[in-house]
Amino acid sequence: MTKYILKRLFYLVLTLLIIASITFFMMKGLPGTPYTNQNKMSPTQLAALNQKYGFNKPLFEQYLMYMNNLVHGDLGTSFQFNNEPVTQLIGDHIGPSMQLGLQAMILGSLLGIVFGSIAAIKKNTWIDSLTTIVSILGLSIPSFVLAVLLQYYLGYKLHWFPVALWHGFSSSILPTLALAAFPLASIARYMRTEMVDVLNSDYIELAKAKGDASWQVIVKHALRNSLIPIITVVGPMAVTIMTGSMVVESIFSIPGIGDQFVQSILTNDYPTIMGLTLFYSFLMVVVILIVDILYGIIDPRIRLGKGGKA
């Protein structure tokens, strides 16, 4: 297992280097230069930047320089956000985004699994139809619409939660709810389909024949087997939610990372684009690694190492 994880970590680094390279050249292909804003910068700043990044030098040389800095942990300095180092920029703003994403994923997955399972157990009853309708709504209503609705009714009208800004846990509740709708709905759909399949399988019938009560059949046998395909969906969804909450963040005026990403692309803020892309890629690759390890834990058929025949 250790050997497997080491191998995966090596590939992880390799993947990130490849992503960094591709992003670098694609980014350089964007129209415009960071100097669109040069009027606002002092000549000394420009000179310092020119010297540090060598924008006059051939593209390939620039690439080697960037990669060299990257390997030494230097993501550079942002061109627009107060000349902050990119690492610090990410560090300062990632907290709220990650917190919202994680809360939304945990809430969405748990409720999705519960609702999906109940729908499957009560297949073809009104409960099943109800969860189907809720899922379709959750999938089709964009998160920003939901965000505004929640903000207006639960925040402005009822004063249950803060309308906006980022002051403690209570201000994270509304954006979390807005973000959780999508994972909740889609996981509930997957879970229902999967659970219906599993409940029709022979080993569930055998479990009943052993005298397991209905809840024992679900808890001991059906749940774990239904979860196997769900993990695949949950991983990448988690990354998307953690990183893609930009609209919701701006509706609730949350100092997250989403806003910076869009701004950096619009202004050709090369170091920030690179830094954030690498950070997102890093998250994605790590989540995929975690998903693969989780797979092994939940499904013994693909467990690695000793004992596994196939």
Added chain:
Amino acid sequence: MSDKVLEVKDLEVDFSTLNGTVHAIRDVSFDLNKGETLALVGESGSGKSVTVRSVIQLYAKNAKVTNGEITFHGKNLLELSPKEMDKIRGKDISMIFQDPMTSLDPTMTIGKQVAEPLLVHHDTSEKEAMKRAQEVLKLVGIPNAKERMHNYPHQFSGGQRQRIVIAMAIIDNPEILIADEPTTALDVTVQAQIISLLKDLQKKIGTSIIFITHDLGVVAGIADRVAVMYAGKIIEYGTTDEIYYDPKHPYTWGLLDSMPTLGLEGKRLKAIPGTPANLIDPPKGDAFAPRSEYAMKIDERLQPPFFKVTDTHYAATWLLDPKAPKVTPPASIQERYNQYQKLRGENDG
């Protein structure tokens, strides 16, 4: 031998489908004696599986028992609450399924799966249950049971998996073991091993077995008595010898003739012509009559009752009515009878 452990009386089961109500079981009655093996034989759709699934009430949601009694220890199982039924399943009556490749939970070690009935039905500690599971796995012939009980189903072959399923079924010493085509999905050599394992276990724990199969060849090796089913009814029953060597129902003749035997080299196997009866609108008379070359007028109008052949042998065909014309069974069936008489004669002498 005459201690009845299970009595099924006038059982009728309907399935509601989009095409209409299927009368899958039409008035089935049988007894199961202590320690005996009863085989239910018949082609696909004849109602064998539905019959036994009614006993432990594990059937599709659209199934409904419309009539009958299933008596076990003086209680009518059909009147028990789901909770009371849970207590009987896996403890007093347990079941083995057809396909061992899919009947084990792929995400649970086999030790835990085998121990499960004990943990569900008794206050056994997990440690004790696992110890017992190991014993039972050894009993059903899993080598290195101690180590292997921590393995998962995918690490076993089909035959081994069926042994594991059997271990699960017998761990709580059930009074009745229902085996629903337990050998159909296995290859022939493994089939023989599983049959002899079941016979062995039956001797050791004294359980009664209801053995379902469509393969008369398998029945001979294990059953004490045989009941032949057709179109949701039992049409003939008797001891295994009686059914094999002196069958009376034309359907049983057809079944036996469609089975390969040793003397058959070079000849074609006979198939029963036609298709099974439509059970949405079951025939008024003998359901097999349209496929039978021995059918008479009365078969179309009236359901034949059981005619007694011997104390243990009954068959539901109008051919046994005293007023029916004398019909000679096909030559192959007569041959069976003659061979049997010869064998008996040799044994007696």
